[in-house]
Amino acid sequence: MRLLNRSAGRLSRHRRGPLAGVAVLLLALLTVGGLYTAFSPATADESSASADQVAQGRELFLVSCAFCHGQNGEGVRTIGGDQLGPSLVGVGAAAVDFQVGTGRMPMVQPGAQVPRKPESFSDDEIAALAAYVASLGPGPAVPDEGDYSLDGLSDEERQAAIVRGGQIFLTNCTACHNFEGSGGAMPRGGYAPKIRGVEPRYIYEALLTGPQNMPNFSNGNLSPDEKRDVIAYLGSLEEMPDYGGFSLGGLGPVTEGMVAWLVGIGMCVGAAIWIAAHTTRTNKKKVDA
């Protein structure tokens, strides 16, 4: 006891020393860090963003996004009352990952349609932006691969998932995106993009967040399993042979009719011209036998 008192006294003599604050801070950090390492789950939650990431995301946001979305993501209205950029409060990390990850944002210019283009940010920067926007208000997080992967299902369950996904797709998605996911025209110069060959993560995020004019299919609307099934169905279309012949982009009767008229009838006309064009003639006279 005396020993302890003596050492405490010795320590106490230094408590107003110039390095005391630093030493206490270091000790506190080490303790908290050690405790956290000891008690936190072995797999760290990647979606929980660090303060650094949020700060980096804010820097990027101010440079590349704030012009239309406002310095705090509150959205910007023009004097005429039009929405220049919508508020990003509550759109969540999933919306950022979709919009920036597919290159749709930052937009080159406002217009009827936001086309997909090569992305402008690295994966880390997109994650930072997503972390910052997610910090503005609660919204859907970037989905895990487990959310849309069919791994762990038996072959029969897989087939059932693809069939159900097909029915859900034909009910909810076909109206705009075409029965094969080839996309289609929308009013005022817009279009529903082609969704064949799009990464499953982005399809999942588009369903969750409803980019641009697309309605949401939130988890209360289409459950995560139903979303997974839709993605499985779209994947199965990639492996589906064209039993009926060339799909011609899967756009329906317009392309098929055009090919029939131009190629089919064109070949018939060409053949008719060839038949009537000329027959070889010779200057030799017929010799009577």
Added chain:
Amino acid sequence: MSTPPVVDGHGEPVDDNLPERDDLYANPGLHEHLWRPTDVDPKAEKRAERQVATLFTLSAICTVLFVVFYFTVESTDTIAGLGAQNVALGLTLAGALLFIGIGIIQWARKLMADQEIVELRHPAASSEEDRATTIAALNQGIEESGIGRRPLVRNSLLGAVGLVGVTAIVPLWDLGPTNKKVTENPPFPGSGLEHTIWSKGMRVVRDVVGTPIKPEDLQIGDLVNAEPEGLFKSPDNGEPLEGVALQVGKSKGAVVLVKMEPDEIIPGKGRENWSVDGILCYSKICTHVGCPISLYERTTHHLLCPCHQSTFDLADSAKVVFGPAARPLPQLALAVDSEGYLVAQDDFDEPVGPSFWERG
């Protein structure tokens, strides 16, 4: 200066009735006939014969291959990403027909008789004499039958012939029961043009999976393609509907649910309590010609019909803002049941789908 007599390519004198216009320019006649190599060279002729026969043989080979492929290629086989059966049968059938066609054309071009013929044009009408005889016979027939002198016979005949048409029209009655009959005694739940399967307290469920929906499940901007629960659980016996009953129920019962900011909704007169937390429900059947519509733009709240581009503003009682539709989409009044699920307050208050005769 005298001109040579007008002759055709084979030296025959041309029609004498041609007007004498030799003073303007001479008829040059046909150029000298040039023969084909196959006409003058026996070797070329033999070659052409073999060529045509080869084409016909190729066609026969294609036909044999068609039969072989029909029995050997499985319908699930693929070739270069295409269905192998379609490709194999299509190509061999095309070859079989095409080679016959090319063969016949080559035969005609190279081997069949090679003559140039001049055909002069004549008037297409019959001679004056024939025409006069025919008209006289017709007039005599009319005179002898007395159809002009006996109006009673003529008119009763016209009436009888006209009435025969009724036998073609009356059987149309059997095309289907009248709307009135169906409405009075509905064969299936929701039969008839004025009614649907919706009823007071019927839950609104998700299409395909048939699960009920709570208002808090949905977020702003959600679009749910929904159906009446009666399709999955019949109002009569609780079983899922099947066959015609399902088609009748589904064809008029399909709806879309959308959720928007409550202050964006302009409630129609008497429809103030038809929405729940900004969730609105409308018939999915276009009022123009009845296509199912679900092209929804969340920012404009416009629902667009893919068939003829009729556009409805769902925030404003689904009024028509563009296109050929004449009526707004019927709105289904929503409520929440004791378990918290969305239900219909009642059936639609007007017929869904396109206009019809009795509706006016």
